Amino acid sequence: MAISLKPADVVVIGLGAAGGVAVLPLARAGLKVAGIEAGTWMDPHLDFHADEVYNNVRRLVTSSSKAQRECPTVRATTSQQARSAGVHPMMNAIGGTSIHYWAQSWRLKPWDFRTRSESTRRYGPNSIPAGSTLEDWPLTYDELEPYYDIIEQEVGVSGKAGNIQGRIDPAGNVFEGPRQREYPMPPLRGAGFTDHMMDAARELGWKPFRPPAAINSQPYRGRNPCVFHGYCSAGGCHVGAKNSTAITTIPEAVRTKHLTIFDKAQVTRIITDSNGRVTGVNYIRDRKEYFQPAKIVLLAGYTYENSRLLLLSKSKAYPGGLSNNHGQVGRHYFGHWVSNVSALFPYDINVWYGLPAQGVTVDEWADDSFDHAGLGFIGGASLHVYTERHPIDAAAMNTYGRAPLFGSAWKKFVHENAGRVASTYLQTNTFPYETTFLDLDSEVRDPLGDPVCRITFGGVRENEQRALQHAQNKMEQWFRAAGAIEVTKPPANGPRISTHAYGGTRMGDNPETNVVDRWGFSHEAPNLGILGASVMGSSGARNPTLTLQALAWRTADHLVKNWKSLAG
Amino acid sequence: MKTLVAFIDRLIPSDELGPGAVASGAQIYIDRALAGPNASEKDTFVQGLESVDAYAQRVHGAALAELSAEKRDEVLNEMIESPFFNRARILTLEGMFSDPYYGGNKNFAGWDLIRYPGPRPAVAAGDQALNADVKPYRMSAYGIKYGH
């Protein structure tokens, strides 16, 4: 029998990027919040190192055990046997994956919220990708704007505005939606190479800019600015310049004394009563099982765990899994299509130092920034060129057929060229499809005996393929204009498992096709809210975190304002 | 160990560009990795080394370590498509180019080879200039004890 604990007002499952911001408005409103987190506090001195083996080869910051133990399985279609994805890319800690992410902090475009109707209006109904389940979001960019602004201020985002209330500034992203004000910090400085790429883009007539990041470009609220030492990717920040929720909103919420953190605690089920309301959660800590009662439960365990926990939490009221009486849990899932087009330059580009968020971005070939008539796809990809290169990875470089793989000739080649390779991050507008979904694996189980999440990624996606190839060609054009002598374009494919995983508990007004309503609360269990990119119905051509944090804050804010009716 | 050394000595030989994998201690890195964090691949890796020797014996008449440098290069070229070659190469690169804390990259020979200027506490804008001649900062992330 589970040990029953003192009731809380709100339980938040998972204190990562999403749960970690939602606790703040709740705690400030004086609600008693229990934050139940599978991981624990990380120590910048013991856990974060300028060390490629530690961070990137052995993945010691990120290889926390719960995520690995329940790593999803993957298959292309339902007729195949799903196999383990190998490595789960996310982590367990207070702060979650915001500890070691790249911290690129994008707002989506107004178009992303209305892709279906805008594409239909501009290109006709046949422009909507065949087999996709794309819907307009139940809210507009303008409705989310105030929450984007709150997160940029509370978490701390550096950047340059391109559109303040309709006033366009070419130093920022001229394609962005209108913002109420400038970023709280200027953008991170450029490096010599990214400045050179910026000039090359301008010569092509494009409008490059320095992208936004949840990284301090100057001291911010008592925290240090970035030192550009080159070990940001998959590592935590030892000077506290990367604004994970572990050093921003969570400590702020702890200071209110209304947030209690239960660390190293794994939620195994969400419990419901016969009326279909949730009553609390069961969790395991130190092999003991506890029941934490609550008036409201907010689920924020990342996309794969969000769908899995719902499907595992079966009850009389929800025989097919919690909030799944319409069969929508796990549906409209998709992983973000991303790509690295790399290039070799005939001179030292010196990108050893810096960080992936330091760079230059071009947005003309993303979203609906260009006319798609006759192209056979909607959307596109953002092009981002960045810094930070580690020595093992650099030595393992492609030799482009110019040198053998070993021996003195190879040594000579890497001596000259290891410091001449540029990497990019292309992010594609990706959409949900009927045949891409999550469910529970029929065989593979975690050590507690529960099935892991199973990813079925479906067939060929011509829309995304064409959109990404189009963008890869633009990236090549940009590199060549800047003087590259070799350009490598990988095949345009979707991911098997993703660090940008969307859907499974999509947000929308129609309960027949969506799990949560426009505020993030279940259409079926009225006191259950869901946070994270699992509520997003399309990806945009950029990373998800700022958007999922803005949505999480908005859900928490809605809860505070409607406490009586929601808490019952 | 003898076979491993004979193998990685040809992957990254010592020459006029500086010390190779063996002189830099890449074998120490690999040995420690297989004893600890990479223990799960130890058996496969050791079997791989054994089959290299068996192959060298069969085709060239002696175990790898007994062959001349030229003959060993032939063996490496003949097995360049094999999973073992690929894995041994990756582990050697890890040993040669990792922080010296792990036993390889002695005197920062690996970082000097590829002209990586080393992790430094703070990086100035000038250190990121195009074509900058950045003075190498030669220090392990774990302190002077491991190399400086």
Ligand SMILES: Cc1cc2nc3c(=O)[nH]c(=O)nc-3n(C[C@H](O)[C@H](O)[C@H](O)COP(=O)(O)OP(=O)(O)OC[C@H]3O[C@@H](n4cnc5c(N)ncnc54)[C@H](O)[C@@H]3O)c2cc1C
């Ligand atoms: C290397 C890398 C780079 C990235 N770079 C960027 C970037 O530049 N910009 C960007 O926007 N996004 C980036 N992302 C993606 C970003 O990390 C995610 O969008 C974000 O962290 C998702 O937030 P989340 O709260 O849903 O999940 P997480 O941040 O992963 O948090 C989930 C939390 O829930 C906890 N949890 C899970 N299950 C349970 C359970 N059953 N019981 C208790 N606790 C549980 C976990 O321990 C974890 O702490 C990156 C990701 C990676 C891996």
